[in-house]
Structures are given as structure tokens and as C-alpha cells.
Amino acid sequence: MRDPRKTRITLGAAALAFFGWIAGASAADGDPAAGKRHTLTCNGCHGQSSMKNVPLLGGQDAAYFVAAMRAYQEGTRPLATMRDVAKGFGDRDLRNLAAWYAQSTGPESEDTSAEAPPKAAACAACHGADGSQPATAGTPKLAGQRVAVLAGALREYRDGKRVHEIMQTQAKMLDDADIETLSAYFAARRGLHLR
Ligand code: HEC
Numbered sequence: 001m002r003d004p005r006k007t008r009i010t011l012g013a014a015a016l017a018f019f020g021w022i023a024g025a026s027a028a029d030g031d032p033a034a035g036k037r038h039t040l041t042c043n044g045c046h047g048q049s050s051m052k053n054v055p056l057l058g059g060q061d062a063a064y065f066v067a068a069m070r071a072y073q074e075g076t077r078p079l080a081t082m083r084d085v086a087k088g089f090g091d092r093d094l095r096n097l098a099a100w101y102a103q104s105t106g107p108e109s110e111d112t113s114a115e116a117p118p119k120a121a122a123c124a125a126c127h128g129a130d131g132s133q134p135a136t137a138g139t140p141k142l143a144g145q146r147v148a149v150l151a152g153a154l155r156e157y158r159d160g161k162r163v164h165e166i167m168q169t170q171a172k173m174l175d176d177a178d179i180e181t182l183s184a185y186f187a188a189r190r191g192l193h194l195r
């Protein structure tokens, strides 16, 4: 006879996968060509190789992209420039924009081989082993992101300027040296890129 507990666990896992798929699909079902039409203003900052404090968006997770834009609209992420940029977009526009950036595959940065710092193990559970394969939709890729962006985000979580319960808890366990080491490590992985 089959173990009923096993069946339940399998069903539970299937349900999780299904809802994960729905959550992913709802952000990933945008139309990239329609999204591209809104990117003229974005390119002035996000498309410039010289702007080292601006996040790279090429290859970023679609659900995270939408969540970040909503956070600017709602003011939970405080940057005034991005609030003004984001406020004109409805749900459909955001999903289209997210699809435009998420479907991009390169050119990707080189993966510079380096030992993962010990504290990167804690990050892997959500962001993926080298920050390039987030475990769930809505978690950002870190691999290839600019070092100043990663370090800036971690400091903002730690100081409470960027509000997100999970990441605030994570960042409280990091000192300045950890932030530098982890940011340099993830920035050097192959992943996000200019778009
Ligand atoms: C004037 C420069 C500027 C323009 C124009 C601009 N952005 Fe941004 N954007 C930024 C900066 C700087 C940040 C980092 C802000 C922060 O720390 O919260 C950012 C953050 C973001 C993020 C969050 C990324 C992450 O990794 O968390 C997204 C998504 C985004 N922008 C999308 C867009 C889109 C889409 C457009 C065009 C419709 C746009 N931006 C236009 C400067 C700009």
C-alpha cells in the first residue's frame, strides 16, 4: 500500500508548484514588444554603462521587477525619481516592461571565478547558488548586478531605509566588511546585464 503521508506531501508539492507557476505566470505573461515602447526614458539611466549606481535590469526576474515598480508607486521604496517614473504605469504596462527586461539574455558579464564567501550560503536559499537562479518568482537575481547597487541596497535594508522584513533581518547579520565581500562576489557572477 502507498504511504498516505507521502501522497499528501507529493500533492502539497504539486500545489505549491502550481501556485508558484501562477504567481510567476501573472508577472511573466507580459508582451515584451509592447514593453519596449515605454523604455525610452529608462534607457537614459538604466541603459548607460557609466551610471554605476543605477541597477542593471537586463535579465531581471519579472515578478520582482513588477513588485519593485509597485513599491515605488506606493512609496515603500523612497527614490523620488523612480516614483515619478513609475506612477504613470498600470498593471498591464508593468508586466509588459517586466517581460522586455526579463526575456533579455545578454551580452552577459563574465563569471570571474572566486570562492563564495561563507556568508553567501545563507543567501543561496532564496537567490540561488550564485545569485543567478532565484528559488521563487519575486526574488531578484543578484548575479552580475553592479557592486554599488548591491552594497547600497544591503546598507539601506540594514539601516531601515528600504523596508522589507526578510531582507532587513538578513542585512542585520552583516557588517560593513560582509556587505563589501558579498556585493563584490555577486557582482562578479554571470547574470544581469545592460539593456
Ligand atoms: C533618472 C534616472 C532613472 C530613470 C529615467 C529611470 N530609472 Fe529606474 N532606477 C534608477 C535608480 C537610481 C534606481 C535605484 C533606486 C533605489 O535605490 O531604489 C532605479 C531602480 C529601478 C528598479 C528597481 C531595480 C532593482 O534592482 O531593485 C526598476 C525595476 C526600475 N528602476 C525600472 C525603471 C524603468 C522601467 C524606467 C523607465 C520607465 C526607469 N527605471 C527609469 C534611476 C532611473
Ligand code: HEC
Residues within 6 Å of the ligand: 055, 067, 068, 119, 120, 122, 123, 124, 125, 126, 127, 138, 139, 140, 142, 145, 149, 150, 151, 153, 154, 163, 164, 166, 167, 170, 182
Ligand atoms: C528568505 C529569502 C531571502 C534570503 C535568505 C536572502 N534574500 Fe535577499 N532578497 C529576498 C527578496 C524577496 C528580495 C526582494 C526585496 C525587496 O523587494 O526589496 C531580496 C532583495 C535583495 C537585494 C536587493 C536587490 C536589488 O536589486 O535591489 C539584495 C542586494 C539582496 N537581497 C542580497 C541578499 C544577500 C547578500 C543575502 C544573504 C546574506 C540575501 N539577500 C538573503 C529574499 C532573500
